[in-house]
Amino acid sequence: MGRTSVVEARKPESIGQRALVQGWVRTRRDSKAGFSFLEVNDGSCMSNLQIIADGSLPNYESEVKRLTAGCSVSAYGEIKSSGGQGQATELLAERLQVHGWADPETYPLQKKRHSFEKLREWAHLRPRTNTFGAVARVRNCVCRSIHQFFQQRGFLYVHTPIITASDCEGAGEMFRVTTLNLEDLPRKDGRIDHTLDFFDRPSYLTVSGQLEAEIFATALGNVYTFGPTFRAENSNTSRHLAEFWMIEPEMAFYELTDNMDLAEQFLKQVCRDVREQCDEDIQFFHDRIDNTVLPTLDAILEHDFVRLPYNEAIEILERSGQTFEFPVSWGSDLQSEHERFLTEQQFRRPVILHDYPRTIKPFYMRVNDDGRTVRAMDVLVPKVGEIIGGSQREERLDVLEARMLEQQLRPEDYWWYLDLRRFGTVPHAGFGLGLERVLQFITGMANIRDVIPFPRTPGNAEF
Numbered sequence: 001m002g003r004t005s006v007v008e009a010r011k012p013e014s015i016g017q018r019a020l021v022q023g024w025v026r027t028r029r030d031s032k033a034g035f036s037f038l039e040v041n042d043g044s045c046m047s048n049l050q051i052i053a054d055g056s057l058p059n060y061e062s063e064v065k066r067l068t069a070g071c072s073v074s075a076y077g078e079i080k081s082s083g084g085q086g087q088a089t090e091l092l093a094e095r096l097q098v099h100g101w102a103d104p105e106t107y108p109l110q111k112k113r114h115s116f117e118k119l120r121e122w123a124h125l126r127p128r129t130n131t132f133g134a135v136a137r138v139r140n141c142v143c144r145s146i147h148q149f150f151q152q153r154g155f156l157y158v159h160t161p162i163i164t165a166s167d168c169e170g171a172g173e174m175f176r177v178t179t180l181n182l183e184d185l186p187r188k189d190g191r192i193d194h195t196l197d198f199f200d201r202p203s204y205l206t207v208s209g210q211l212e213a214e215i216f217a218t219a220l221g222n223v224y225t226f227g228p229t230f231r232a233e234n235s236n237t238s239r240h241l242a243e244f245w246m247i248e249p250e251m252a253f254y255e256l257t258d259n260m261d262l263a264e265q266f267l268k269q270v271c272r273d274v275r276e277q278c279d280e281d282i283q284f285f286h287d288r289i290d291n292t293v294l295p296t297l298d299a300i301l302e303h304d305f306v307r308l309p310y311n312e313a314i315e316i317l318e319r320s321g322q323t324f325e326f327p328v329s330w331g332s333d334l335q336s337e338h339e340r341f342l343t344e345q346q347f348r349r350p351v352i353l354h355d356y357p358r359t360i361k362p363f364y365m366r367v368n369d370d371g372r373t374v375r376a377m378d379v380l381v382p383k384v385g386e387i388i389g390g391s392q393r394e395e396r397l398d399v400l401e402a403r404m405l406e407q408q409l410r411p412e413d414y415w416w417y418l419d420l421r422r423f424g425t426v427p428h429a430g431f432g433l434g435l436e437r438v439l440q441f442i443t444g445m446a447n448i449r450d451v452i453p454f455p456r457t458p459g460n461a462e463f
């Protein structure tokens with residue numbers, strides 16, 4: 001007989017059916033009348049299913065009465081209507097099989113609540129907690145919504161490489177990929193001889209799929225990548241991971257305003273889907289983690305995002321009367337305290353900041369006629385700050401080459417990227433959305449390490 005999930009078994013429509021429910025015991029309570037209540041969870045939803053194990057079961061004394069949190073069981077019986085609070089149904093077990101015991105002396109997830117820091121040490125067990133089960137379900141929902149959003153609009157999903165020889169950001173925060181013997185590096189003229197390495201040249205884990213996505217956009221129109229991204233930034237913050245997932249759409253014939261429109265529709269659609277499909281989990285985050293979760297989601301859906309030129313943002317911050325740790329002035333990059341001031345105090349909704357100084361943005365962003373700014377856009381949201389970074393790309397060959405030189409990049413290393421401007425160049429634009437930042441925003445989880453199954457941060461890669 002096939003397994004019935006707890007989410008199915010909890011529906012009133014299931015009353016009267018026979019079902020096999022399988023999962024992990026959360027609690028056991030014995031009644032004086034000679035039977036036990038088991039709360040069983042199988043991850044299909046946050047709620048447990050109550051199972052009534054009667055004293056007449058053949059293994060009642062020998063097994064059922066020894067069940068504790070974490071034990072795995074199969075229960076077969078009829079789904080009945082339940083008089084208990086918060087549940088329409090329960091299962092009256094006719095057979096109850098124990099698959100695995102969990103010694104209460106050593107099983108870490110007992111009734112006591114553990115801090116999220118502590119749970120990170122048990123990355124192999126934390127999915128069994130309410131919070132991490134909910135994170136996993138919401139994460140899945142967001143990913144489905146992302147694919148649906150682009151697929152419904154005819155975007156092609158393209159896979160860009162994870163190993164690359166180009167540094168998209170020119171920032172140098174990359175992990176090296178090598179098969180050279182690190183104990184005995186081959187040298188030539190005193191320097192490491194990269195021609196003997198696997199790829200004949202220095203290579204890295206990608207920091208972005210954008211440059212390769214541009215190749216496909218300038219052939220196929222609208223595309224997106226969605227994959228793991230790596231940054232060796234040694235920043236121990238609550239918003240940075242060394243390995244994270246990024247969604248990067250790239251659209252031919254798009255200008256900056258088209259890009260902003262798409263980013264706004266996209267974030268709204270993801271929020272709407274989560275709101276509709278993860279009701280129970282979102283309610284949990286609102287009640288237990290951060291009581292601004294529901295109003296924040298609703299505000300996203302109800303209001304247009306603010307669109308604010310960088311120039312004006314600087315003026316607002318300078319006039320704000322706030323004392324910031326990092327002072328602002330035209331030409332400086334915004335810090336998260338500034339981003340949060342704009343989204344949480346000034347506007348109380350997402351803000352798309354655009355047209356940044358050219359000196360603080362990468363070479364591939366299109367230079368404006370003023371010569372001082374580029375067609376960049378960052379989407380900032382309350383609580384998290386930057387969630388999306390994007391731009392209209394520089395499609396003019398001569399300007400692009402000049403920008404590379406300005407940033408000490410060698411145009412010959414990017415010959416293929418420049419070819420896209422040499423042959424049939426078009427205006428185009430795109431952006432990158434950090435999946436984990438969206439999840440932080442939606443769930444209210446304060447630390448990015450708690451919205452990815454196995455966080456990679458400086459010093460942490462055990463699980």
Ligand code: ATP
Nearest residue numbers: 231239240241242244386387388389432433434437
């Ligand atoms: P930040 O200033 O926050 O470090 P960034 O300017 O380096 O971000 P981009 O290079 O524009 O970010 O990357 C696009 C998006 O990828 C960001 O808006 C963010 O959502 C996400 N992102 C960037 N770096 C990280 C990271 N280390 N961990 C998780 N997400 C990240």
Ligand code: MN
Nearest residue numbers: 173231233240
């Ligand atoms: Mn960064």
